[in-house]
Amino acid sequence: MIKIRTNLLNPISPDKVQLLKDYTLGYENGIIKLIRPYDPNQDADGEQALDSVLIPGLIDLHTHLSQYWVRASYQPSLLPWLSQHIFPAEAKSKDPDYAQRVSNAFFQALFASGTTTAVIYTAPFKQACEIALETALHLGARALIGMTMMDTNSPPYLEQQTVQALDDSFELFERYNTRDSRIGYIFSPRFALSCSADLMKQTADFAHRHDAYIQSHISENKDEVAQVKELFGKRSYTQVYEDFGLLGSKTIMGHAIHLSGEEIDILARTNTAIAHCPESNFFLKSGEFPFAALLDKSLRIGLASDVAAGNSLSMWQQAKFASYRQSSLSLSPQRLFWHLTLGAAEALGWQERIGSLQPGKEADLCQIKLNALHALDEQLLSKLIYQSDEFRISKTIIQGNTVFQS
Ligand SMILES: [Zn+2]
Numbered sequence: 001m002i003k004i005r006t007n008l009l010n011p012i013s014p015d016k017v018q019l020l021k022d023y024t025l026g027y028e029n030g031i032i033k034l035i036r037p038y039d040p041n042q043d044a045d046g047e048q049a050l051d052s053v054l055i056p057g058l059i060d061l062h063t064h065l066s067q068y069w070v071r072a073s074y075q076p077s078l079l080p081w082l083s084q085h086i087f088p089a090e091a092k093s094k095d096p097d098y099a100q101r102v103s104n105a106f107f108q109a110l111f112a113s114g115t116t117t118a119v120i121y122t123a124p125f126k127q128a129c130e131i132a133l134e135t136a137l138h139l140g141a142r143a144l145i146g147m148t149m150m151d152t153n154s155p156p157y158l159e160q161q162t163v164q165a166l167d168d169s170f171e172l173f174e175r176y177n178t179r180d181s182r183i184g185y186i187f188s189p190r191f192a193l194s195c196s197a198d199l200m201k202q203t204a205d206f207a208h209r210h211d212a213y214i215q216s217h218i219s220e221n222k223d224e225v226a227q228v229k230e231l232f233g234k235r236s237y238t239q240v241y242e243d244f245g246l247l248g249s250k251t252i253m254g255h256a257i258h259l260s261g262e263e264i265d266i267l268a269r270t271n272t273a274i275a276h277c278p279e280s281n282f283f284l285k286s287g288e289f290p291f292a293a294l295l296d297k298s299l300r301i302g303l304a305s306d307v308a309a310g311n312s313l314s315m316w317q318q319a320k321f322a323s324y325r326q327s328s329l330s331l332s333p334q335r336l337f338w339h340l341t342l343g344a345a346e347a348l349g350w351q352e353r354i355g356s357l358q359p360g361k362e363a364d365l366c367q368i369k370l371n372a373l374h375a376l377d378e379q380l381l382s383k384l385i386y387q388s389d390e391f392r393i394s395k396t397i398i399q400g401n402t403v404f405q406s
Pocket residue numbers: 062063064217254306
Protein backbone atom coordinates (compact mmCIF):
# COMPACT_ATOMS: atom_id res chain seq x y z
CA MET A 1 0.00 0.00 0.00
CA ILE A 2 1.17 3.54 -0.75
CA LYS A 3 0.72 5.89 2.21
CA ILE A 4 0.94 9.66 2.36
CA ARG A 5 1.21 11.54 5.65
CA THR A 6 -0.37 14.90 4.93
CA ASN A 7 -3.35 17.19 5.50
CA LEU A 8 -6.68 16.57 3.80
CA LEU A 9 -9.42 18.83 2.48
CA ASN A 10 -12.50 16.76 1.86
CA PRO A 11 -15.93 17.85 0.56
CA ILE A 12 -18.83 16.51 2.63
CA SER A 13 -21.74 18.55 1.32
CA PRO A 14 -22.30 21.86 -0.52
CA ASP A 15 -21.92 23.57 2.85
CA LYS A 16 -19.27 21.50 4.55
CA VAL A 17 -15.62 20.72 3.92
CA GLN A 18 -13.47 18.79 6.40
CA LEU A 19 -9.91 19.92 7.07
CA LEU A 20 -8.04 16.96 8.58
CA LYS A 21 -4.56 17.86 9.85
CA ASP A 22 -1.75 15.34 10.01
CA TYR A 23 -3.55 12.33 8.61
CA THR A 24 -2.44 9.29 6.67
CA LEU A 25 -4.18 8.35 3.43
CA GLY A 26 -3.31 4.95 2.00
CA TYR A 27 -4.22 3.49 -1.38
CA GLU A 28 -3.66 0.19 -3.14
CA ASN A 29 -4.65 -1.11 -6.59
CA GLY A 30 -6.16 2.27 -7.41
CA ILE A 31 -8.49 2.33 -4.40
CA ILE A 32 -8.30 4.41 -1.21
CA LYS A 33 -7.89 1.90 1.61
CA LEU A 34 -7.43 3.97 4.71
CA ILE A 35 -7.74 7.48 6.09
CA ARG A 36 -6.76 7.97 9.73
CA PRO A 37 -4.95 10.37 12.05
CA TYR A 38 -1.21 9.84 11.69
CA ASP A 39 -0.08 6.97 13.88
CA PRO A 40 3.73 6.65 14.23
CA ASN A 41 3.38 2.95 15.06
CA GLN A 42 1.57 2.12 11.83
CA ASP A 43 2.29 4.90 9.35
CA ALA A 44 5.96 5.83 9.69
CA ASP A 45 6.66 4.10 6.37
CA GLY A 46 4.53 6.59 4.41
CA GLU A 47 5.59 9.53 2.24
CA GLN A 48 6.01 12.64 4.38
CA ALA A 49 4.03 15.57 2.99
CA LEU A 50 2.97 17.66 5.96
CA ASP A 51 3.86 20.77 3.94
CA SER A 52 1.02 19.89 1.54
CA VAL A 53 -2.70 19.43 1.38
CA LEU A 54 -4.33 16.55 -0.45
CA ILE A 55 -7.72 17.00 -2.12
CA PRO A 56 -9.84 14.81 -4.39
CA GLY A 57 -8.81 15.26 -8.02
CA LEU A 58 -10.66 18.14 -9.70
CA ILE A 59 -13.37 17.56 -12.29
CA ASP A 60 -13.81 19.59 -15.49
CA LEU A 61 -17.28 18.95 -16.85
CA HIS A 62 -16.94 20.51 -20.32
CA THR A 63 -13.85 21.30 -22.37
CA HIS A 64 -12.65 21.16 -26.00
CA LEU A 65 -9.35 19.36 -26.51
CA SER A 66 -9.00 20.34 -30.17
CA GLN A 67 -9.24 24.03 -29.28
CA TYR A 68 -6.44 23.92 -26.73
CA TRP A 69 -3.99 25.95 -28.83
CA VAL A 70 -6.40 28.76 -29.75
CA ARG A 71 -7.25 29.94 -26.28
CA ALA A 72 -7.32 33.71 -25.84
CA SER A 73 -8.32 34.40 -29.45
CA TYR A 74 -10.20 37.63 -29.00
CA GLN A 75 -13.75 38.04 -30.30
CA PRO A 76 -16.30 38.78 -27.61
CA SER A 77 -19.36 37.08 -29.08
CA LEU A 78 -20.07 33.39 -29.60
CA LEU A 79 -21.09 33.04 -33.26
CA PRO A 80 -18.36 35.26 -34.80
CA TRP A 81 -15.78 33.71 -32.44
CA LEU A 82 -16.72 30.24 -33.70
CA SER A 83 -16.41 31.14 -37.36
CA GLN A 84 -13.29 33.32 -37.10
CA HIS A 85 -11.20 31.32 -34.66
CA ILE A 86 -12.64 28.00 -33.62
CA PHE A 87 -13.77 26.32 -36.82
CA PRO A 88 -10.43 26.95 -38.62
CA ALA A 89 -8.58 25.72 -35.51
CA GLU A 90 -10.61 22.52 -35.28
CA ALA A 91 -9.95 21.85 -38.98
CA LYS A 92 -6.25 21.45 -38.17
CA SER A 93 -7.04 18.22 -36.31
CA LYS A 94 -7.77 16.58 -39.65
CA ASP A 95 -4.00 16.13 -39.77
CA PRO A 96 -3.22 13.16 -37.45
CA ASP A 97 0.16 14.61 -36.46
CA TYR A 98 -1.49 17.77 -35.26
CA ALA A 99 -4.24 15.79 -33.51
CA GLN A 100 -1.59 13.76 -31.67
CA ARG A 101 0.44 16.80 -30.63
CA VAL A 102 -2.57 18.72 -29.34
CA SER A 103 -3.82 15.64 -27.47
CA ASN A 104 -0.47 15.18 -25.72
CA ALA A 105 -0.24 18.85 -24.79
CA PHE A 106 -3.83 18.96 -23.58
CA PHE A 107 -3.62 15.99 -21.23
CA GLN A 108 -0.28 17.08 -19.80
CA ALA A 109 -1.71 20.52 -19.05
CA LEU A 110 -4.86 18.95 -17.61
CA PHE A 111 -2.86 16.82 -15.17
CA ALA A 112 -0.62 19.77 -14.25
CA SER A 113 -3.81 21.63 -13.28
CA GLY A 114 -4.78 18.91 -10.80
CA THR A 115 -7.71 17.80 -12.94
CA THR A 116 -8.26 14.05 -12.85
CA THR A 117 -11.60 13.81 -14.69
CA ALA A 118 -12.62 15.72 -17.82
CA VAL A 119 -15.57 15.64 -20.17
CA ILE A 120 -14.15 16.38 -23.59
CA TYR A 121 -15.19 17.38 -27.10
CA THR A 122 -12.78 16.72 -29.94
CA ALA A 123 -12.89 17.94 -33.56
CA PRO A 124 -15.50 16.59 -36.04
CA PHE A 125 -13.11 13.92 -37.41
CA LYS A 126 -13.23 10.30 -36.35
CA GLN A 127 -9.48 9.88 -36.47
CA ALA A 128 -8.84 12.95 -34.30
CA CYS A 129 -11.23 11.58 -31.68
CA GLU A 130 -9.62 8.16 -31.88
CA ILE A 131 -6.21 9.76 -31.29
CA ALA A 132 -7.55 11.63 -28.25
CA LEU A 133 -9.05 8.40 -26.85
CA GLU A 134 -5.83 6.44 -27.42
CA THR A 135 -3.78 9.22 -25.83
CA ALA A 136 -6.09 9.32 -22.81
CA LEU A 137 -5.75 5.54 -22.44
CA HIS A 138 -1.98 5.68 -22.83
CA LEU A 139 -1.50 8.52 -20.33
CA GLY A 140 -3.98 7.16 -17.78
CA ALA A 141 -6.57 9.94 -17.92
CA ARG A 142 -10.10 9.61 -16.60
CA ALA A 143 -12.41 11.10 -19.21
CA LEU A 144 -15.53 11.01 -21.27
CA ILE A 145 -14.51 11.86 -24.82
CA GLY A 146 -16.61 12.40 -27.93
CA MET A 147 -16.30 13.38 -31.57
CA THR A 148 -18.08 16.68 -32.18
CA MET A 149 -20.99 16.14 -34.56
CA MET A 150 -22.09 18.85 -37.01
CA ASP A 151 -23.98 18.06 -40.22
CA THR A 152 -25.63 21.32 -41.23
CA ASN A 153 -25.15 25.06 -41.26
CA SER A 154 -21.40 24.56 -40.82
CA PRO A 155 -18.28 25.46 -42.80
CA PRO A 156 -17.81 22.92 -45.63
CA TYR A 157 -14.38 21.88 -44.34
CA LEU A 158 -15.98 20.65 -41.08
CA GLU A 159 -19.48 19.63 -42.09
CA GLN A 160 -20.14 15.90 -41.87
CA GLN A 161 -22.64 13.78 -43.77
CA THR A 162 -25.41 12.84 -41.33
CA VAL A 163 -25.00 9.08 -41.79
CA GLN A 164 -21.23 9.30 -41.52
CA ALA A 165 -21.36 11.39 -38.33
CA LEU A 166 -23.71 8.83 -36.78
CA ASP A 167 -21.80 5.75 -37.96
CA ASP A 168 -18.46 7.16 -36.81
CA SER A 169 -19.87 8.01 -33.39
CA PHE A 170 -21.53 4.60 -32.98
CA GLU A 171 -18.30 2.87 -33.95
CA LEU A 172 -16.21 4.93 -31.51
CA PHE A 173 -18.75 4.19 -28.77
CA GLU A 174 -18.64 0.44 -29.45
CA ARG A 175 -14.84 0.38 -29.51
CA TYR A 176 -14.01 2.58 -26.56
CA ASN A 177 -16.92 2.89 -24.16
CA THR A 178 -16.10 -0.11 -22.04
CA ARG A 179 -12.47 -0.75 -22.94
CA ASP A 180 -11.06 0.78 -19.74
CA SER A 181 -12.84 1.71 -16.51
CA ARG A 182 -11.49 5.26 -16.69
CA ILE A 183 -12.56 6.05 -20.24
CA GLY A 184 -16.02 6.40 -21.72
CA TYR A 185 -17.52 7.68 -24.93
CA ILE A 186 -19.88 10.65 -24.94
CA PHE A 187 -22.10 11.55 -27.91
CA SER A 188 -21.37 15.17 -28.74
CA PRO A 189 -23.74 16.97 -31.12
CA ARG A 190 -22.14 20.47 -31.06
CA PHE A 191 -25.35 22.48 -30.67
CA ALA A 192 -28.76 22.75 -32.28
CA LEU A 193 -27.61 25.29 -34.88
CA SER A 194 -25.14 22.91 -36.48
CA CYS A 195 -27.10 19.67 -36.13
CA SER A 196 -29.99 18.41 -38.22
CA ALA A 197 -33.16 17.10 -36.60
CA ASP A 198 -32.31 13.66 -37.96
CA LEU A 199 -28.83 13.70 -36.43
CA MET A 200 -30.10 14.77 -33.01
CA LYS A 201 -32.94 12.29 -32.96
CA GLN A 202 -30.88 9.30 -34.06
CA THR A 203 -28.10 10.20 -31.64
CA ALA A 204 -30.58 10.37 -28.76
CA ASP A 205 -32.25 7.09 -29.74
CA PHE A 206 -28.94 5.22 -29.87
CA ALA A 207 -27.65 6.80 -26.65
CA HIS A 208 -30.80 5.91 -24.73
CA ARG A 209 -30.79 2.35 -26.04
CA HIS A 210 -27.17 1.94 -24.89
CA ASP A 211 -27.38 3.99 -21.68
CA ALA A 212 -24.70 6.31 -23.10
CA TYR A 213 -23.69 9.84 -22.21
CA ILE A 214 -24.60 12.87 -24.34
CA GLN A 215 -23.22 16.39 -24.20
CA SER A 216 -24.11 19.57 -26.01
CA HIS A 217 -24.39 23.34 -25.62
CA ILE A 218 -27.58 25.16 -24.68
CA SER A 219 -28.67 28.81 -24.44
CA GLU A 220 -25.21 30.33 -24.27
CA ASN A 221 -25.82 33.48 -26.25
CA LYS A 222 -28.92 35.54 -27.07
CA ASP A 223 -28.32 35.56 -30.85
CA GLU A 224 -27.86 31.80 -30.76
CA VAL A 225 -31.10 31.35 -28.81
CA ALA A 226 -33.04 33.52 -31.30
CA GLN A 227 -31.64 31.58 -34.28
CA VAL A 228 -32.49 28.21 -32.73
CA LYS A 229 -36.07 29.26 -32.06
CA GLU A 230 -36.45 30.55 -35.61
CA LEU A 231 -34.83 27.51 -37.22
CA PHE A 232 -36.87 24.91 -35.34
CA GLY A 233 -40.06 26.89 -34.67
CA LYS A 234 -40.26 25.62 -31.09
CA ARG A 235 -41.24 27.39 -27.87
CA SER A 236 -37.70 27.33 -26.57
CA TYR A 237 -34.16 26.06 -27.08
CA THR A 238 -34.67 23.49 -24.31
CA GLN A 239 -37.85 22.31 -26.00
CA VAL A 240 -35.86 21.55 -29.17
CA TYR A 241 -33.54 19.24 -27.26
CA GLU A 242 -36.36 17.68 -25.29
CA ASP A 243 -38.37 16.94 -28.42
CA PHE A 244 -35.40 15.18 -30.03
CA GLY A 245 -34.85 13.14 -26.86
CA LEU A 246 -31.44 14.58 -26.02
CA LEU A 247 -32.16 15.41 -22.36
CA GLY A 248 -31.86 12.98 -19.44
CA SER A 249 -29.80 11.96 -16.46
CA LYS A 250 -26.79 11.03 -18.62
CA THR A 251 -26.84 14.30 -20.55
CA ILE A 252 -24.56 17.20 -19.72
CA MET A 253 -25.60 20.54 -21.15
CA GLY A 254 -22.98 23.29 -21.25
CA HIS A 255 -23.79 26.93 -20.40
CA ALA A 256 -27.57 27.06 -19.77
CA ILE A 257 -27.62 30.83 -19.33
CA HIS A 258 -30.67 32.34 -21.03
CA LEU A 259 -33.41 30.05 -19.76
CA SER A 260 -37.05 30.70 -18.94
CA GLY A 261 -38.65 29.20 -15.83
CA GLU A 262 -40.36 26.68 -18.08
CA GLU A 263 -37.02 25.60 -19.55
CA ILE A 264 -35.47 25.20 -16.10
CA ASP A 265 -38.44 23.01 -15.19
CA ILE A 266 -37.79 20.80 -18.24
CA LEU A 267 -34.10 20.44 -17.32
CA ALA A 268 -35.08 19.57 -13.74
CA ARG A 269 -37.79 17.12 -14.78
CA THR A 270 -35.43 15.30 -17.12
CA ASN A 271 -32.64 15.38 -14.49
CA THR A 272 -30.21 16.84 -17.03
CA ALA A 273 -26.80 17.81 -15.62
CA ILE A 274 -25.38 21.27 -16.22
CA ALA A 275 -21.78 22.32 -16.93
CA HIS A 276 -21.26 25.91 -15.83
CA CYS A 277 -18.43 27.62 -17.71
CA PRO A 278 -17.91 30.97 -15.97
CA GLU A 279 -14.65 32.14 -17.52
CA SER A 280 -15.99 31.38 -20.98
CA ASN A 281 -19.16 33.31 -20.16
CA PHE A 282 -17.08 36.37 -19.27
CA PHE A 283 -14.76 35.99 -22.27
CA LEU A 284 -17.55 35.81 -24.85
CA LYS A 285 -19.84 38.19 -22.93
CA SER A 286 -22.47 35.48 -22.95
CA GLY A 287 -24.27 36.46 -19.75
CA GLU A 288 -24.80 35.51 -16.14
CA PHE A 289 -25.47 31.88 -15.22
CA PRO A 290 -28.79 31.52 -13.32
CA PHE A 291 -27.11 29.74 -10.42
CA ALA A 292 -29.77 30.43 -7.79
CA ALA A 293 -32.67 29.38 -10.03
CA LEU A 294 -30.95 26.11 -10.98
CA LEU A 295 -29.99 25.29 -7.38
CA ASP A 296 -33.54 26.02 -6.38
CA LYS A 297 -34.65 23.16 -8.66
CA SER A 298 -31.87 20.86 -7.37
CA LEU A 299 -30.13 20.58 -10.74
CA ARG A 300 -26.79 18.81 -10.71
CA ILE A 301 -24.09 21.33 -11.62
CA GLY A 302 -20.36 21.02 -12.20
CA LEU A 303 -17.87 23.69 -13.15
CA ALA A 304 -16.07 23.61 -16.46
CA SER A 305 -13.20 25.30 -18.26
CA ASP A 306 -14.81 25.35 -21.72
CA VAL A 307 -11.39 25.75 -23.30
CA ALA A 308 -10.93 27.61 -25.67
CA ALA A 309 -13.52 30.20 -24.65
CA GLY A 310 -12.15 29.59 -21.20
CA ASN A 311 -8.48 30.46 -21.33
CA SER A 312 -7.22 28.16 -18.62
CA LEU A 313 -7.62 24.54 -17.61
CA SER A 314 -7.27 25.60 -13.96
CA MET A 315 -10.45 24.62 -12.15
CA TRP A 316 -9.52 26.95 -9.26
CA GLN A 317 -9.76 29.76 -11.76
CA GLN A 318 -13.19 28.53 -12.82
CA ALA A 319 -14.31 28.50 -9.18
CA LYS A 320 -13.12 32.07 -8.74
CA PHE A 321 -14.88 33.21 -11.91
CA ALA A 322 -18.05 31.37 -10.87
CA SER A 323 -18.06 33.47 -7.74
CA TYR A 324 -17.28 36.75 -9.57
CA ARG A 325 -19.80 35.99 -12.33
CA GLN A 326 -22.72 36.22 -9.88
CA SER A 327 -23.79 39.82 -9.46
CA SER A 328 -25.63 39.30 -6.19
CA LEU A 329 -25.54 35.61 -5.16
CA SER A 330 -22.75 34.77 -2.76
CA LEU A 331 -21.15 31.37 -3.34
CA SER A 332 -19.16 30.07 -0.37
CA PRO A 333 -15.76 28.41 -0.88
CA GLN A 334 -17.39 25.19 0.35
CA ARG A 335 -20.04 25.36 -2.36
CA LEU A 336 -17.52 26.22 -5.08
CA PHE A 337 -15.34 23.28 -3.99
CA TRP A 338 -18.43 21.04 -4.12
CA HIS A 339 -19.01 21.90 -7.77
CA LEU A 340 -15.34 21.06 -8.56
CA THR A 341 -15.41 17.71 -6.78
CA LEU A 342 -18.26 15.68 -5.32
CA GLY A 343 -21.04 17.79 -6.85
CA ALA A 344 -19.44 17.38 -10.29
CA ALA A 345 -19.06 13.64 -9.66
CA GLU A 346 -22.78 13.56 -8.89
CA ALA A 347 -23.47 15.32 -12.20
CA LEU A 348 -21.74 12.35 -13.87
CA GLY A 349 -23.46 9.79 -11.62
CA TRP A 350 -20.00 8.82 -10.34
CA GLN A 351 -20.35 9.99 -6.72
CA GLU A 352 -19.78 6.45 -5.44
CA ARG A 353 -16.47 6.20 -7.33
CA ILE A 354 -14.77 9.60 -7.17
CA GLY A 355 -15.18 13.18 -5.93
CA SER A 356 -14.16 12.84 -2.29
CA LEU A 357 -11.59 11.17 -0.05
CA GLN A 358 -13.19 8.04 1.30
CA PRO A 359 -12.02 4.44 1.72
CA GLY A 360 -13.46 2.37 -1.12
CA LYS A 361 -13.40 5.23 -3.62
CA GLU A 362 -10.88 5.37 -6.44
CA ALA A 363 -7.61 7.13 -5.63
CA ASP A 364 -7.96 10.29 -7.74
CA LEU A 365 -5.91 12.83 -5.84
CA CYS A 366 -4.31 16.22 -6.18
CA GLN A 367 -1.49 17.22 -3.86
CA ILE A 368 -0.85 20.91 -3.36
CA LYS A 369 2.28 22.35 -1.78
CA LEU A 370 1.77 24.94 0.94
CA ASN A 371 4.22 27.59 2.05
CA ALA A 372 4.66 29.74 5.13
CA LEU A 373 1.85 32.05 4.03
CA HIS A 374 -0.74 29.29 3.94
CA ALA A 375 -2.10 28.58 7.38
CA LEU A 376 -3.96 25.33 7.87
CA ASP A 377 -7.13 27.03 8.97
CA GLU A 378 -10.67 27.67 7.78
CA GLN A 379 -9.42 30.21 5.20
CA LEU A 380 -7.24 27.69 3.36
CA LEU A 381 -9.95 26.70 0.88
CA SER A 382 -10.81 30.32 0.16
CA LYS A 383 -7.11 31.01 -0.51
CA LEU A 384 -6.86 28.05 -2.85
CA ILE A 385 -9.77 29.45 -4.86
CA TYR A 386 -8.92 33.15 -4.88
CA GLN A 387 -5.10 32.95 -4.79
CA SER A 388 -4.53 29.77 -6.76
CA ASP A 389 -1.50 31.20 -8.55
CA GLU A 390 0.32 31.31 -5.20
CA PHE A 391 0.05 27.54 -4.74
CA ARG A 392 1.90 24.82 -6.58
CA ILE A 393 0.28 21.55 -7.60
CA SER A 394 2.94 18.99 -6.77
CA LYS A 395 1.27 15.72 -7.71
CA THR A 396 -1.75 14.45 -9.61
CA ILE A 397 -2.84 10.84 -9.16
CA ILE A 398 -5.52 9.01 -11.14
CA GLN A 399 -6.72 5.61 -9.95
CA GLY A 400 -3.53 5.30 -7.93
CA ASN A 401 -1.18 6.17 -10.81
CA THR A 402 0.90 9.33 -10.60
CA VAL A 403 0.29 11.17 -13.87
CA PHE A 404 1.96 14.46 -12.93
CA GLN A 405 4.67 15.46 -10.48
CA SER A 406 6.60 18.70 -10.02
ZN1 LIG B 1 -18.09 24.39 -25.19
